Amino acid sequence: MTYWQDIWDRWQFLWDDRGDGVTYWQWMFSAWGYTVAVAAVSLVVALAIGCLVGTLRTVSQHRVVSALATGWVELFRNIPVLVQLFLWFFVISEIVPGMRGVPSFVLACCALGFFTSARIAEQVRAGIQALPRGQRQAALAMGFTQLQAYRYVILPQTFRIIIPPLTSEAMNIVKNSSVAFAVSIPELISFAMQTQEETSRGIEVYLAATVLYIITALAISWFMSILEKRARVPGLSSQGQGAH
Amino acid sequence: MIEMKNVSKWYGATQVLNDCSLNIDKGEVVVVCGPSGSGKSTLIKTINALEPVQKGEIWVDGVAVHDRATNLPKLRSRVGMVFQHFELFPHLTVTDNLTIAQMKVLGRGQDEAKQRGLKMLERVGLTAHKDKFPGQLSGGQQQRVAIARALSMDPIVMLFDEPTSALDPEMVGEVLDVMVGLAAEGMTMMVVTHEMGFARKVSNRVIFMDVGGHILEDTSKDEFFGNIEARQPRTREFLNKILPH
Numbered sequence A: 001m002t003y004w005q006d007i008w009d010r011w012q013f014l015w016d017d018r019g020d021g022v023t024y025w026q027w028m029f030s031a032w033g034y035t036v037a038v039a040a041v042s043l044v045v046a047l048a049i050g051c052l053v054g055t056l057r058t059v060s061q062h063r064v065v066s067a068l069a070t071g072w073v074e075l076f077r078n079i080p081v082l083v084q085l086f087l088w089f090f091v092i093s094e095i096v097p098g099m100r101g102v103p104s105f106v107l108a109c110c111a112l113g114f115f116t117s118a119r120i121a122e123q124v125r126a127g128i129q130a131l132p133r134g135q136r137q138a139a140l141a142m143g144f145t146q147l148q149a150y151r152y153v154i155l156p157q158t159f160r161i162i163i164p165p166l167t168s169e170a171m172n173i174v175k176n177s178s179v180a181f182a183v184s185i186p187e188l189i190s191f192a193m194q195t196q197e198e199t200s201r202g203i204e205v206y207l208a209a210t211v212l213y214i215i216t217a218l219a220i221s222w223f224m225s226i227l228e229k230r231a232r233v234p235g236l237s238s239q240g241q242g243a244h
Numbered sequence B: 001m002i003e004m005k006n007v008s009k010w011y012g013a014t015q016v017l018n019d020c021s022l023n024i025d026k027g028e029v030v031v032v033c034g035p036s037g038s039g040k041s042t043l044i045k046t047i048n049a050l051e052p053v054q055k056g057e058i059w060v061d062g063v064a065v066h067d068r069a070t071n072l073p074k075l076r077s078r079v080g081m082v083f084q085h086f087e088l089f090p091h092l093t094v095t096d097n098l099t100i101a102q103m104k105v106l107g108r109g110q111d112e113a114k115q116r117g118l119k120m121l122e123r124v125g126l127t128a129h130k131d132k133f134p135g136q137l138s139g140g141q142q143q144r145v146a147i148a149r150a151l152s153m154d155p156i157v158m159l160f161d162e163p164t165s166a167l168d169p170e171m172v173g174e175v176l177d178v179m180v181g182l183a184a185e186g187m188t189m190m191v192v193t194h195e196m197g198f199a200r201k202v203s204n205r206v207i208f209m210d211v212g213g214h215i216l217e218d219t220s221k222d223e224f225f226g227n228i229e230a231r232q233p234r235t236r237e238f239l240n241k242i243l244p245h
């Protein structure tokens, strides 16, 4: 029994007060909340920009627009995310007027969101280009404008194709949100590092953080599989390809 | 109804349409045939500007298709097109395929669009399938829905690009029957096809295209099939290949 008793005792620190009336237990959940919040806001930013930029890359009539979109992707995809975060934090917020007072939460979401937007843009572009060429022609032939062809024909099919890669992007963004500790956002990793310093319970602290990351990932995967099921079209193969 | 004057088109250095001129009157059915790669698809797609041209003029019902200022979506909404691979929208039900452009392009209300779409679906004999998705239909059924979809826009002319060549042989007939019916009703039609039976039965004229995008022949059906001796050597060669002996 002493063995189990020992293990039980090792986790007791979670109920300890960290010194300001907040227990480590409460701190951990607020940190988890920050992780989820940074990831969720970044994902919204990444999806919005990624869909727009990925779509623009396929608009061949406007060379300048598609070149700009390509530039966006190359820029934000090829700089390491931690470097991007520091650029936002130390460079952009210093030299761009009006950015000074912007909270680090917002800067972290910009950094993570823009980084991921480049990756999502690539998936959107690949998804659009995987559709049969005739779909766009059929839409235009019916009298749709370019914009309508995207809105009603191309993008709805693209989203069905890219749900699997979007799932892994959503999971990546949760993992990547851990870089936010570097700009003092009190998320899970920052909680783990500080708590292990204060309590010397490294094993327990990182174990707990790991479990919370896993729970988050499982929740995403569960949510996306529901989304995939709801978006499934009868008679269409799972890749969402056309009829030929 | 359709007039093409000295139309030429290049992809880079390769010429795919070479000085093509033709005329299609209201109510006429014109069949276009020719070897693979001769530019038949390109030619028919210039009429609704899916393929832009570098030279020449194209007029559809008095509208200058070649003019940059022309409102192409508006023109296209009046020109029905049927593709080799059907190109139904796979994420929409048959009914939604039939109504979406009516509502979003022509601005019809949902009830009106549905009524019109289902009427066209009935005419191709597929009312029972209105709630299915395209992937749940056979190729022949999909192509008939595609024809119904084009018809529900009340087009002034119908363009067909090899509508039966992606179909299993046993489904060709059901699609051709719909097209024969359309022709009988006086629809203006331009049909790229190798179905010479269809050409014989319902076309007024046959256009033969040869590689390089030349219109080599443009004659009445009776002349085309009835006086084979007078055809160009390339045409005879082509007909020998595809006609049963």
Ligand SMILES: Nc1ncnc2c1ncn2[C@@H]1O[C@H](COP(=O)(O)OP(=O)(O)OP(=O)(O)O)[C@@H](O)[C@H]1O
Binding pocket: B011, B016, B034, B035, B036, B037, B038, B039, B040, B041, B042, B043
């Ligand atoms: N996007 C393109 N870029 C370059 N060349 C093209 C392109 N599209 C078509 N072509 C070429 O233009 C020529 C005409 O093509 P088109 O598809 O109009 O022929 P077709 O008569 O319809 O042939 P098929 O019977 O095989 O359908 C071909 O030589 C083809 O290789």
Ligand SMILES: [Mg+2]
Binding pocket: B040, B041, B042, B161, B162
């Ligand atoms: Mg063709």
